[in-house]
Amino acid sequence: MTQDELKLEVAKAAIEYVVPDTIIGVGTGSTANFFIDELAKIKGTIKGTVASSEATAERLKGHGIPVFDLNSVDEMSVYIDGADEADPGLCLVKGGGGALTREKIVLAVADKFVCIADDSKKVDVLGKFPLPIEVIPMARSYVAREVVKRFGGEPVLRDGFTTDNGNVILDVHGLEIVDPVSMENELNSIVGVVTNGLFAARNADVFLCGTKDGVETITAK
Numbered sequence: 001m002t003q004d005e006l007k008l009e010v011a012k013a014a015i016e017y018v019v020p021d022t023i024i025g026v027g028t029g030s031t032a033n034f035f036i037d038e039l040a041k042i043k044g045t046i047k048g049t050v051a052s053s054e055a056t057a058e059r060l061k062g063h064g065i066p067v068f069d070l071n072s073v074d075e076m077s078v079y080i081d082g083a084d085e086a087d088p089g090l091c092l093v094k095g096g097g098g099a100l101t102r103e104k105i106v107l108a109v110a111d112k113f114v115c116i117a118d119d120s121k122k123v124d125v126l127g128k129f130p131l132p133i134e135v136i137p138m139a140r141s142y143v144a145r146e147v148v149k150r151f152g153g154e155p156v157l158r159d160g161f162t163t164d165n166g167n168v169i170l171d172v173h174g175l176e177i178v179d180p181v182s183m184e185n186e187l188n189s190i191v192g193v194v195t196n197g198l199f200a201a202r203n204a205d206v207f208l209c210g211t212k213d214g215v216e217t218i219t220a221k
């Protein structure tokens with residue numbers, strides 16, 4: 001099975017978690033795109049969606065799926081999104097597509113987080129994938145120095161990339177992430193950091209993991 005076939009399988013499986021007559025939070029990335037295409041087939045059963053990026057909003061609207069401004073939404077049954085890494089406790093690294101901040105905001109409103117990914121994203125310890133940090137542009141050098149001072153690693157500016165919020169991304173290579181919750185909180189306390197790609201303080205509730213033997217449903221250990 002190709003990676004795209006695995007992504008399609010988890011996207012289909014995620015449809016089971018779509019609650020009729022509610023608003024659904026939708027993530028960003030290639031796996032989320034497969035989910036959007038599946039959601040289009042049952043669009044009449046939901047009230048609508050909130051998108052975690054401009055790209056996702058565009059794809060949803062292209063299918064004729066209603067997209068609400070988060071400020072007009074106070075209840076969301078589920079948030080469905082991909083990940084770059086998932087550990088056994090379902091703490092995640094996200095932000096490979098640069099949408100981490102809006103993803104975290106949309107997730108904050110949702111009752112449940114269903115992560116969808118192929119099994120290449122399953123890891124024992126987070127940190128092989130460079131950790132994205134969204135940073136206010138004028139603070140990038142300061143934040144990079146602080147990250148190295150506090151955690152080590154090598155922050156690299158994502159060249160030519162601006163987030164939907166007008167900010168830059170530092171991808172931190174070579175981090176040893178032993179305590180994802182405390183690292184997430186401490187990184188967020190550095191002035192100039194908008195947010196970082198650790199989804200640990202609020203982790204996934206369910207991980208639908210695409211394997212060659214089918215979709216494995218994993219809940220946090």
Ligand SMILES: O=C(CO)[C@H](O)[C@H](O)COP(=O)(O)O
Nearest residue numbers: 029030031082095096097099
């Ligand atoms: O966090 C993300 C975007 O900011 C994505 O969920 C993550 O990068 C996974 O993407 P893909 O499904 O394309 O592998």
